[in-house]
Amino acid sequence: MPRLRRLTIIVAAADGARLYAAIEAAMAAAALGHGARLFLQGEAAALLRLPIGFAGDAARRGAGLPDLAQMIEEAAAMDVELIACQSGLALTGLTADAMAPQARAGGLVGLFADIGPDDRLLVY
Template sequence: MPGLSIIIASADGEHFYAALETAAAAAALGRAARIFLQGPAAALLRTPVAFAGDAARRGAGQPDLVSLIAEAMAMDVKLTVCQSGMALIGMTANELVPQARSGGLVSFMAEMGDTDRLVVY
């Protein structure tokens, strides 16, 4: 079954939230799912994690961003944060959420399977 690889190309919490939902849905269907946060999107996984839409999500009975990250991780969604992006925003690996790893776009692309789907948010 083809996997799903997602690249988040901007520091937009709504896009990241949508990508997490998409990856979790793919994982629920038995597909491998990975997300790469490129460039300034690295800031989305700087602790403490939060975004402006959290209160509205909780008010609607939906998980906030940090809860959705935990749910996705429990489903084996892999999170990789761009090393260059971290340098760009002055972030260190010690500031990453524990579930994420740092890496580069080349290694992320190299790990894609031949039949994997690639989505960019």
């Protein structure tokens, strides 16, 4: 079985539950020793606007689970890369100083140029 080198997940919708699930998958890959990164495409970049949060946070906290902001912090601590689509930043009016400090701006061309033959790509 080929070894997973890195997992790249594209979050293609501005849906907090979808981002939360993508972060969980990236963190699972990182916990197994693999590289992992998330690319928030288009309107999904708005999910990184400070303060971080989504409608499902209260239920998650009530169940003893981390909220979206905590998940982003934990993922970053596990070296999961968080990339906001440059076009999405422009589309949503989000600036670098107004988004999660764990994220950086990037584009799809750069993302795909950096995908290796052993990498896995998922779209949420």
